[in-house]
Amino acid sequence: MTEPVVSVGVDLLAQAVADQAAPVTRVDWRPPMPGTEDDLATVALDPVRPEADARALERMLGVQALLVDVLPAHEAVGLERGEFMHAGPPISWDRASGPLRGALMGGAVLEGLVDTPEEAEALFEGGLHVRLEPCHHRRAVGPMAGVVSPGMWMFVLEDPATGARTHCTLNEGLGKVLRYGAYSPAVIERLRWMGDVLGPLLQRAVRSADPVDVTAILGQMLQMGDEAHNRNRAGTLMLLRDLGPALVASGADARDVAEALGFVGGNDHFFLNLAMPACKLALDAARGIDGSTMVVAMSRNGTDFGIQVAGTGDEWFTGPAQVADGLYLGDFGPDDANPDIGDSAITETAGLGGFAMATAPAIVRFVGGSVPDALATTRRMREITLGENPRWSVPVLEFAGVPTGIDVSKVCRTGILPQINTGMAGKVAGVGQVGAGLVTPPEEIFPKALARLAELTRGRAAARTPA
Amino acid sequence: MTEPVVSVGVDLLAQAVADQAAPVTRVDWRPPMPGTEDDLATVALDPVRPEADARALERMLGVQALLVDVLPAHEAVGLERGEFMHAGPPISWDRASGPLRGALMGGAVLEGLVDTPEEAEALFEGGLHVRLEPCHHRRAVGPMAGVVSPGMWMFVLEDPATGARTHCTLNEGLGKVLRYGAYSPAVIERLRWMGDVLGPLLQRAVRSADPVDVTAILGQMLQMGDEAHNRNRAGTLMLLRDLGPALVASGADARDVAEALGFVGGNDHFFLNLAMPACKLALDAARGIDGSTMVVAMSRNGTDFGIQVAGTGDEWFTGPAQVADGLYLGDFGPDDANPDIGDSAITETAGLGGFAMATAPAIVRFVGGSVPDALATTRRMREITLGENPRWSVPVLEFAGVPTGIDVSKVCRTGILPQINTGMAGKVAGVGQVGAGLVTPPEEIFPKALARLAELTRGRAAARTPA
Numbered sequence A, B: 001m002t003e004p005v006v007s008v009g010v011d012l013l014a015q016a017v018a019d020q021a022a023p024v025t026r027v028d029w030r031p032p033m034p035g036t037e038d039d040l041a042t043v044a045l046d047p048v049r050p051e052a053d054a055r056a057l058e059r060m061l062g063v064q065a066l067l068v069d070v071l072p073a074h075e076a077v078g079l080e081r082g083e084f085m086h087a088g089p090p091i092s093w094d095r096a097s098g099p100l101r102g103a104l105m106g107g108a109v110l111e112g113l114v115d116t117p118e119e120a121e122a123l124f125e126g127g128l129h130v131r132l133e134p135c136h137h138r139r140a141v142g143p144m145a146g147v148v149s150p151g152m153w154m155f156v157l158e159d160p161a162t163g164a165r166t167h168c169t170l171n172e173g174l175g176k177v178l179r180y181g182a183y184s185p186a187v188i189e190r191l192r193w194m195g196d197v198l199g200p201l202l203q204r205a206v207r208s209a210d211p212v213d214v215t216a217i218l219g220q221m222l223q224m225g226d227e228a229h230n231r232n233r234a235g236t237l238m239l240l241r242d243l244g245p246a247l248v249a250s251g252a253d254a255r256d257v258a259e260a261l262g263f264v265g266g267n268d269h270f271f272l273n274l275a276m277p278a279c280k281l282a283l284d285a286a287r288g289i290d291g292s293t294m295v296v297a298m299s300r301n302g303t304d305f306g307i308q309v310a311g312t313g314d315e316w317f318t319g320p321a322q323v324a325d326g327l328y329l330g331d332f333g334p335d336d337a338n339p340d341i342g343d344s345a346i347t348e349t350a351g352l353g354g355f356a357m358a359t360a361p362a363i364v365r366f367v368g369g370s371v372p373d374a375l376a377t378t379r380r381m382r383e384i385t386l387g388e389n390p391r392w393s394v395p396v397l398e399f400a401g402v403p404t405g406i407d408v409s410k411v412c413r414t415g416i417l418p419q420i421n422t423g424m425a426g427k428v429a430g431v432g433q434v435g436a437g438l439v440t441p442p443e444e445i446f447p448k449a450l451a452r453l454a455e456l457t458r459g460r461a462a463a464r465t466p467a
Helices: A007-019 A037-044 A049-062 A098-110 A117-126 A185-208 A214-221 A233-249 A254-265 A272-284 A343-349 A353-359 A361-367 A371-384 A408-414 A445-464 B007-019 B037-044 B049-061 B098-110 B117-126 B185-208 B214-221 B233-249 B254-265 B272-284 B343-349 B353-359 B361-367 B371-384 B408-414 B445-464
Strands: A066-072 A083-086 A131-134 A153-158 A165-169 A295-301 A304-309 A317-320 A325-328 A385-394 A400-406 A420-425 A433-439 B066-072 B083-086 B131-134 B153-158 B165-169 B295-301 B304-309 B317-320 B325-328 B385-394 B400-406 B420-425 B433-439
Touching: A037 A408, A037 A445, A049 A272, A049 A385, A049 A400, A066 A185, A066 A214, A083 A098, A098 A117, A098 A185, A153 A185, A153 A272, A165 A272, A185 A233, A185 A254, A214 A233, A214 A272, A214 A385, A233 A254, A233 A272, A233 B233, A233 B254, A254 B233, A272 A295, A272 A343, A295 A343, A295 A400, A304 A445, A317 A445, A325 A361, A325 A420, A343 A353, A343 A420, A353 A361, A353 A371, A353 A385, A353 A400, A353 A420, A361 A371, A361 A420, A361 A433, A371 A385, A371 A400, A371 A408, A400 A408, A408 A445, B037 B408, B037 B445, B049 B272, B049 B385, B049 B400, B066 B185, B066 B214, B083 B098, B098 B117, B098 B185, B153 B185, B153 B272, B165 B272, B185 B233, B185 B254, B214 B233, B214 B272, B214 B385, B233 B254, B233 B272, B272 B295, B272 B343, B295 B343, B295 B400, B304 B445, B317 B445, B325 B361, B325 B420, B343 B353, B343 B420, B353 B361, B353 B371, B353 B385, B353 B400, B353 B420, B361 B371, B361 B420, B361 B433, B371 B385, B371 B400, B371 B408, B400 B408, B408 B445
Parallel strands: A083 A131, B083 B131
Antiparallel strands: A066 A153, A153 A165, A295 A304, A304 A317, A325 A433, A385 A400, A420 A433, B066 B153, B153 B165, B295 B304, B304 B317, B325 B433, B385 B400, B420 B433
């Protein structure tokens, strides 16, 4: 791939940001993460790696995510009574954070397993009649707590070239919502309406309209100030535009249609739950490529932050989730915030969110930071990624593609950590959202993944050496 | 007004653009326009001017434009059979350009005054049974040819503080449309559907929903890559969001509602026809302020470019409209383009369009130019404006307000002309749109306006001098 002409402008614009004396980290050279030198050398010399990384990136960029259906979770991913999915790497109730517990409690009430959230605590502590499993293990992703129960409706995304599918629940809005760990009667009532009215309505519209091209909408969003993690305003509006006529023509009750349009239109984050599974669909195509050092998932359960890598199968490399640095709602402050939670960092893994901050300078009013920081962040992420996504370009950086395909070895070599824009949940179950901010993964998970990649490299080398 | 802190970033970012060797004109000092020195000195010393300009800007910035109704033109602005409004300063049929003639011919067919566009030529040449009048003379604005006939439906915008109103037709979409001078049967058929179905539907929805705050949507659009002249994509989507539920709940036939949603959603420019009257409503509030050098209208009829100024009443200062420099559709080229046409430069007059290009770098793919040019243009317009609009801010320029309130004396003193983003109509009647591009007013109209301002200044001074 030849270097695009526009990169001259990009570098100079970044230089300009630095000239403004903003706190820009110079990225020309930094020492590698301590203790990674040997593993870096091993992986760098792996003859399999260059082609494996190129294939991982190519596969990922080749995926088109179409919205093809809306189904209850028990149909979409085969979830059965008593089974719950959650965000992040695997975790048990005893280690679960407040917001994850709160969302599970609300989910148990919604499913009729218990009558009150309080009874739900005993249910999950007993553990006999319930089972927890990461969304990622069932071709799904979930924002924040990411709790999915069998009766919740999910978007179904499909790559037409391969038939591969991913799934995500419908977004509830902001504030007191299940995914932030709230479980009040109003939360449950909203979820019931979403199951009884919104889900079936969307199913009818999606089945009768042309498939919504989520990948293409993501491209448009980046021209419209959305970075598709904490800003999904334009995306939500384009979904309304694409499904509106089919919703109206569905023959459903006009009051229900009007209520559905109002609900979606009143929730700027509605599209997040399409952006996330679109990113997962792209990244799943790069899983299981021996020798590739590309990250295919970054995910948090509120306790642990985990990554998965193309060349290391389904293994999770985990460390403690960090508390975001950002802006708080109302009277909330840092003491109220739970550590980082949610599968939504799949957007950054695919080059959106924090990686695309330059295209969404207005995001700094939501997550904190400054406009020059936003421009500098996108540039910095180019130091740890394998390439650019030509379908997702940033106008203000002269249409450069977003930095895409986080390379474990580049992260270890530079010490630059992926930048994530995120919402913050209250650490106490039931509280809901307390803010939004900026966060990075715990540093140690990248050397862990690198060590495993190096071990596999050495194994391949040994297998090639004649006995 | 104190200089906002953010301007440091703005200046440095502009510096960065200059550093990139883009064709940026340094604006520190330029010679005044030839022959304006005496008038500039006179106006500069006018004791009335500072307060008059401050009042003009304040009045303009104080206006809130709400969409309160949708009405046929005969009800909205009292247009009677045989009367037609058009864009720009006053003009007669014999001097009218191709696209204006084409739009008038189509309008005469739509109104049933003639059976064919060809018969319409004779009708307008005769002139006995028709009357032409600028939109601006009836509290209205029209994009491109701007032709309005009595049966066309119009948006009605109102400032709740004063009850002042402005009006604009409904946008037809792109390509072969009346406003670009096309008049084929398909054009007339679309206009009939807009009159029979779309207008009445929108009326029902607007009357039953909360008033749509067009001024606030414009603020949101600037966070979403629209400059509200040639990009109105986010604005159109927000209008759909705001009116969708009321359209559905209106009780109208579901097929008509679905068709209306599809028509609006399929036309990214639909919101232009709300942006324009919102700008006019703001600028009309600044009309008739003795001593103010602020431009309150820039407008073109396809032959002449005219401006009106706060301190000179309803007088037009005109010169020949220029051909835009830009990008052409299909096989069209510069020889096919008509000179600049339309009331849409009211957006630039209010600080949007070319003045807000920095917030819409993707616009360069539609009108030509480069991304650094877009950033530099917004900065350059600060040299000829009285202030900023805090409600309409540009995120990438660290939330600086758009440059607002073109000052005739600053234009003459710097020689910097207002930058306009515009569509290009084919010069032959019936052709339709041929491209989009960048254009400026003819230079001589600003010295003309300045001369009149100086004359009025001298008159005031003489009146103050004891006899």
